[in-house]
Amino acid sequence: MTEALETMRRTPGAPCWANLMVHSLGATEEFYADLFGWEYAPGPEQLGPGVHALLDGREVAGIGKLPPDRHLPVAWTTYLATDDADATAESIRSCGGTVAVGPLDGGFVGRVAICSDPLGAIFGLWQAAPHLGVRPRGIPGTPVWSELVTQDTSTVGKFYEHVFGHEARAHADSSEDFDYLTLLLQGRPVAAVHGVGRSLPHDRGPHWMTYFEVEDPDEAAARVLRLGGRVVQPPREGLSGRLATVADPEGAVFTVVRSRT
Template identity: 75%
Template structure:
């Protein structure tokens, strides 16, 4: 589902990185190491206490620690690729979104900004330099899909289409409010409108899907490590999935993907 390993350029609008800001970086590192087998390397110094999570030496995600006086919600953030962070930030503002932080330089990593769409879902934009983002295309602990959970798809679908050039494909089901976002004919993300079922405590948000070999076993391990289960494992269109939260409350989806159709 992600772009192939070794890609030298991410198509603008493609999810290219996921990052998590927490209150206790050390204990969060331990949780994801046990669950996914991640190892860590230092991240850009401009971002404060920050590490890059590695699988087999390849970067898959980032994690940082909030200042002690910051009490912000803990959540995974999806970053979308751009060739020009400043121009994309202006387009976001012009289309009803908000740019909360940046664009700012992150050293050799490039230029980044934290934004939100018109429905309030937070996401990042990343103009990459030498650091190209998630570099593997599958395997346990790899982010393999990103989905926007929002109230309805009408307004935000047009927002992402205008800002990032996504082609929106509507689900062929009258009772399902769902869009698949395409770039260059390839699906890169999705938007799911859930109406009144949108969690009040979270609002509209981007969801990261991490690959695991056995979602049922991974759910049990999440609980043993101090996390919690929100939705028990079930079979869905992408494969077998479960919705869980880490010990600090960051919500993510575990998925064992269905094999490609022959």
């Protein structure tokens, strides 16, 4: 799940960025710096106050500040790559999704939009500027996987196939009790869709989950608690490796994973 995804980073339809909008930018920067070792540089001014998180000088994720009058849920947003944000936005609308913001000019980073699929899961579009290179993957502190958690995979799987050209393939262990699709591009897995039916969290609804690579998910979960966050699901073995689902002090939920290589 590491080396292969590195080469798929900017392939249209592949997850290419993770961004978090928060109320307290400074406190959030401190939390993730302590958890992942991130450093920060200013983000593009066109997109409002915010920073890009860095590891060894290379960008890995973004954190922005919500306007004081916007009381929105704090959550990580998965961005999917596109070569043409305007055309992809039109395809999203025609396939039953919604384009809430943009596409708009993000300055030196390219064009971006915020959208949702037919069941309401929010995601971003990013048409990256040509000069931007591939970001680091598969090292501790980097996003390594994205998974859509939704009611069921049937309708929404077709949406992502039509809009982004994914091949949606049922997992080998799929059954009436385990509804799981892997989304592939050029035969390589880039993301997944997990249908959880009535187990979908009532306070979140359908959502994209961002997985961050760590060396030790048990230690990372304990550190989240020490830093003022909480453990949503304790460390366990999953399809991608040992993992834990946690939340930062503002409530943004994410998963830490030691992926199998």
